[in-house]
Amino acid sequence: MTTRETAMYLVIRSDSIFSRPVLGTYSTQEEALEHLRALKAQFIEEDAQNPGCYDAIGSDGRIYSIEKKD
Numbered sequence: 529m530t531t532r533e534t535a536m537y538l539v540i541r542s543d544s545i546f547s548r549p550v551l552g553t554y555s556t557q558e559e560a561l562e563h564l565r566a567l568k569a570q571f572i573e574e575d576a577q578n579p580g581c582y583d584a585i586g587s588d589g590r591i592y593s594i595e596k597k598d
Contacts, residue, residue, distance in 0.1 A: 557596075
């Protein structure tokens, strides 16, 4: 019997190179994007070289990202 692995999507805030707290872990990309929208993030953009990964600027001026973990 094989177990199917599912991707997880992490919403991360970049405070500095030393501080990158994970704000949420989601089972779907849409849930993670909804988290960014709830933060009133702007300029949400998918990384062309890393499908499923996104960057955005929050209403607080911080950088937010969605990272896909397999």
